[in-house]
Amino acid sequence: MSINKISTQKVNFKVFRFNSDVDYLPYYEDYTMDVTSEEVVLDILNRIKWDHDGSFSYRRSCRHGICGICAIKVNGRSTLACKESMSTMIEYFGNDLTIEPLSTKRAVKDMIIDKGDFWEKHAAVTPYLVADIDECPSCENLVSPHDAEELDDADLCIQCGACHYACPVVEINSDFFGPAAFAAAYRFEADVRDSDGQRLIDVNEEKQGVWDCVKCIECTEVCPKGIDPFSKITKLHQMAFKKGVAKNNVATRHAVGFLHSIKRNGVLDEGGLVLYSEGVSIVKHIPVALQMFRKGKIVMPWNIVKSDNLDEIQKLIKSSSTVKF
Amino acid sequence: MKKLKYALFTGCTAKQSTPEQMMSTMAVARKLNIELIELTEASCCGASHLQDYDDFLSLVLNARNIAYAEKHGLTMVTICNTCQLNTAMTKHRLDKNPELKARVNEKLAEVGLEYKGTSLVTHFLYAIIDDFGLDKIKEMVVKPLSQFNIAPFYGCHNIRPSELQNESHKTPENPYNPTSLDDLIIACGGKNVDYEQKNKCCGFHVELQAPHTAAVLAGSAIAGATDNNADMMVTPCPLCHLKLDTQTKSSSEAVGREVSLPVLHMQQMIGLALGCSAAELGLKHNVTEINFL
Numbered sequence: 001m002s003i004n005k006i007s008t009q010k011v012n013f014k015v016f017r018f019n020s021d022v023d024y025l026p027y028y029e030d031y032t033m034d035v036t037s038e039e040v041v042l043d044i045l046n047r048i049k050w051d052h053d054g055s056f057s058y059r060r061s062c063r064h065g066i067c068g069i070c071a072i073k074v075n076g077r078s079t080l081a082c083k084e085s086m087s088t089m090i091e092y093f094g095n096d097l098t099i100e101p102l103s104t105k106r107a108v109k110d111m112i113i114d115k116g117d118f119w120e121k122h123a124a125v126t127p128y129l130v131a132d133i134d135e136c137p138s139c140e141n142l143v144s145p146h147d148a149e150e151l152d153d154a155d156l157c158i159q160c161g162a163c164h165y166a167c168p169v170v171e172i173n174s175d176f177f178g179p180a181a182f183a184a185a186y187r188f189e190a191d192v193r194d195s196d197g198q199r200l201i202d203v204n205e206e207k208q209g210v211w212d213c214v215k216c217i218e219c220t221e222v223c224p225k226g227i228d229p230f231s232k233i234t235k236l237h238q239m240a241f242k243k244g245v246a247k248n249n250v251a252t253r254h255a256v257g258f259l260h261s262i263k264r265n266g267v268l269d270e271g272g273l274v275l276y277s278e279g280v281s282i283v284k285h286i287p288v289a290l291q292m293f294r295k296g297k298i299v300m301p302w303n304i305v306k307s308d309n310l311d312e313i314q315k316l317i318k319s320s321s322t323v324k325f
Numbered sequence: 326m327k328k329l330k331y332a333l334f335t336g337c338t339a340k341q342s343t344p345e346q347m348m349s350t351m352a353v354a355r356k357l358n359i360e361l362i363e364l365t366e367a368s369c370c371g372a373s374h375l376q377d378y379d380d381f382l383s384l385v386l387n388a389r390n391i392a393y394a395e396k397h398g399l400t401m402v403t404i405c406n407t408c409q410l411n412t413a414m415t416k417h418r419l420d421k422n423p424e425l426k427a428r429v430n431e432k433l434a435e436v437g438l439e440y441k442g443t444s445l446v447t448h449f450l451y452a453i454i455d456d457f458g459l460d461k462i463k464e465m466v467v468k469p470l471s472q473f474n475i476a477p478f479y480g481c482h483n484i485r486p487s488e489l490q491n492e493s494h495k496t497p498e499n500p501y502n503p504t505s506l507d508d509l510i511i512a513c514g515g516k517n518v519d520y521e522q523k524n525k526c527c528g529f530h531v532e533l534q535a536p537h538t539a540a541v542l543a544g545s546a547i548a549g550a551t552d553n554n555a556d557m558m559v560t561p562c563p564l565c566h567l568k569l570d571t572q573t574k575s576s577s578e579a580v581g582r583e584v585s586l587p588v589l590h591m592q593q594m595i596g597l598a599l600g601c602s603a604a605e606l607g608l609k610h611n612v613t614e615i616n617f618l
Contacts, residue, residue, distance in 0.1 A: 075501065075502075076501065076521075077501045092499055092501055092502055093501070093502060168525065168526055168538075168542060169535075169538055172537070172538045172541050172542070173535070173537070173538055206534070207535075211531075211534050211535075212531060212534065212535045212538060213531070214526045214528055214530055214531050214535075214538065214539070214542065215373050215481070215482075215526075215530045215531075216481040216485070216525070216526035217481055217482075217485035217486050218481075218485065218526075220485065220486045221485045221486055221487060221500055228486075230486075234376060234377060234380075237377035237378070238377060238378070238379075238380055241377075241378055241379075249534075250533050250534050251533070251534035254374055254533050254534065255374045255375065255377045255378040256378055258369065258371055258372065258374050258375040258378070259375060259378060259379065259382070261369065262368050262369050262371075262375070262386065266367075266368040266369070267337045267340065267367075267368065267369050268337035268341075268369040268372070270337065270338070270341045270342055274533065277533050278533060287574075288571060288572065288574075288575075291571065291612060292342065292571055292612065295609070295610050295611070295612050296344060296609070296610050297341075297342045297343065297344065297571070297610060297612070298341075298342070299340070299341045299342075304340075304341070305340055307365070307366055307367060307368050308365045308366040309366045309436075312366075312389070312436040312438075313368045313386065313389070315435060315436055316382075316385050316386065316389065316432055316433075316435070316436060317382065317386075319432055319435055320381060320382045320385040320386075320432045321379055321382050322379055322380075322381045322382065323378055323379040323382075325378070
């Protein structure tokens with residue numbers, strides 16, 4: 001077994017500082033340190049506190065990627081400080097690194113933020129098993145390995161908030177539950193023992209629910225536990241259709257509209273999709289549509305070039321469809 | 326150099342709302358002597374929305390598209406980030422899961438097709454970088470974009486999830502610090518602009534159901550590019566292009582300031598540098614005026 005040689009390099013850190021008790025505005029402090037290839041981001045936070053400024057504040061506990069409390073941002077990337085190696089950060093961003101809390105606008109002191117909105121949303125999805133299981137059951141409530149696989153690692157979430165504060169929608173729409181809450185909702189919706197009927201309805205409501213996800217996949221990219229919240233969001237969409245709780249609204253019609261278009265043309269009828277999704281509300285799109293029409297960007301339905309071998313597509317839709325709306 | 330040849334999956338917008346993207350793709354391919362065989366049998370990829378409704382059907386339809394590229398024995402090239410994501414994701418899932426692949430192939434057999442997993446699926450941007458080479462592009466530039474600061478807008482579905490995306494091309498891309506489009510701008514003689522939103526979301530996918538969110542995202546992106554002295558933006562994704570180019574009114578309202586920049590498709594930018602005419606590149610179809618020609 002070969003032992004990798006430990007290398008050292010100089011790294012310039014720009015560190016976010018703010019104390020809500022005494023500061024009006026945040027500021028940044030610069031530190032230059034020799035960093036070894038085997039250090040993690042948390043080691044740097046410790047060294048700032050121990051070697052430079054004892055007042056520097058951050059949360060830490062398990063140091064094993066389990067408690068989820070030390071998540072911060074390095075050059076804008078949400079990261080779990082105790083798990084993220086410095087060599088990866090240097091490889092990603094070079095030797096100038098900016099250390100910030102997960103959300104600067106929620107900062108209380110340095111890296112410590114008020115995660116109230118995260119917990120509020122988490123609680124809103126009933127993140128526990130709702131089941132009529134006898135307090136003193138006479139036998140075990142078995143879950144088969146196949147059924148357990150359905151959770152798809154959603155139960156590994158440590159509520160670190162990395163995905164929540166990487167999600168652009170959370171920053172724009174304060175009602176939006178966010179990827180961590182959706183992953184938690186999926187974890188219990190996918191549990192065969194769960195009998196809560198309300199959770200799936202709640203996560204499909206407009207404004208707060210999965211339909212406002214912009215599909216940027218930032219959540220999946222940052223998750224330190226590899227949970228892939230984006231795929232859980234997709235599965236919650238699918239569940240809503242399968243379990244018949246999907247409402248007839250612009251978002252669901254937008255998804256179903258693709259099928260109608262593909263069935264008819266193979267390719268998408270862009271205008272038809274908007275009409276199908278919006279219904280009479282299509283009038284609000286008229287100004288943009290006219291502008292696009294003038295620029296030759298609107299193809300009339302009768303001029304759409306259909307896919308060759310359309311009969312194949314139609315046959316496959318007939319034989320492979322698994323959902324009805 | 327051996328002539329490069331690919332199976333082209335145009336996607337739907339190139340044939341409808343972004344005709345300039347189709348025109349400039351073909352113009353650039355001609356200049357670079359790349360042969361593109363258009364997959365006229367292909368269906369829509371579902372644009373990440375059909376997947377929300379019926380996952381299995383979406384897999385079958387995307388596998389059918391790839392099967393046609395395989396029939397040609399060619400790498401499939403996409404010109405839309407979302408087409409790239411959905412097609413590459415289908416390939417990834419089928420290649421990793423033999424049982425799922427068998428179920429999909431059972432359906433494809435009904436129409437005499439088979440998904441084998443033999444064709445790579447890659448975006449035209451990466452085909453150019455990996456196979457053609459930016460150095461060669463640089464040598465071929467006749468009208469460098471040296472007078473312009475150009476803001477790259479990468480588009481989510483070309484860079485995330487990075488694990489999947491980096492299976493689709495040789496040159497690795499870091500989703501937090503992407504460089505491919507910056508490198509392309511430099512190869513075309515332009516000055517690349519660094520700004521916070523270059524690897525962020527444009528909001529296109531929720532334009533109908535969450536118009537405010539979509540408009541804030543697009544508006545912030547254009548504002549970020551503007552504040553860093555960009556003269557124009559460039560994107561490899563026609564959906565980002567539609568959002569940034571045709572929706573400036575709602576974007577401006579959402580961010581509380583007038584935002585508007587010319588937005589080029591990646592292919593239009595390359596085409597300009599290689600000396601293609603405005604007509605060849607379909608510049609008249611861009612909504613935000615191309616004010617530098």
